[in-house]
Amino acid sequence: MTERLARDVALEFIELYNDGTPELFGSERVWGLYHEDVDWHEMPTRAFPAGRTGNRDAVLVATRGAAVALRNRHVTLRELVADGNRAAIMYTWEATIATGDFAFLGLGPGDIMQMEIAQFIEVSGGKIIRSTEHLCLGRLSP
Template identity: 30%
Template sequence: MTHFDDKARDLMAALESGATGDQLRPFFHPDAVQVEHPSRVVPAGRTRALNAMLEASIAGARLFASQRYDIQNTIAVENRVAVQLRWSGVLAQQLQDHKPGDVLEADVAMFLTYDDAGRILRQESYDCYP
């Protein structure tokens, strides 16, 4: 594993433990960008700057009682890490046809680009919801 593999694993562990908002800020460069490619949940895809990302983490924490990031594989090349993971979240509240306690799952391919200080500059993900 490289230094950046560890950083990616640290981020997933923080998310899984319930870190949100400013607790996540140290993982990211101030000019960080998140790109979510089109999926069933976000059909048009979306791009967010850091503050919008952090706000979304707070909203997500309200929606889910818990989340799990089961990393299946990582590949690091220079300052980029590709992460293959299985995400699952237990709903805390109603979401469309899903009730509290239901588990949502996705297979995710995430690509993280880091600066020299080990902060994420770009987070790009492809989420596949079965």
């Protein structure tokens, strides 16, 4: 069997992330792309000044925790550069605010939040073993 390259995994990530309902973004299958011991890093943001790190469980906690506050989550691929087991992915992430959790950004329920994200992944055995995400707050529509 041929080893799945980072490009293939990145494209599947985008597809599965967007395959969902307004309440539950993406297919739960997206988490199967992450190795259970993935080395995950989300760089510091206004919401998480220290950034976030951990394994697949930490990714799940972060994502599921946001499910209450954010609806209609969607990503649009902007650029993908891959070489073997490594890939750099640039995408626009967008969601509708569902709670008051983002008042510190001047956003409330019904407003749209958009971020530009650069994600760098390393793949082994067809799974993401390392992921570093840089999030840049984009357009806000209060």
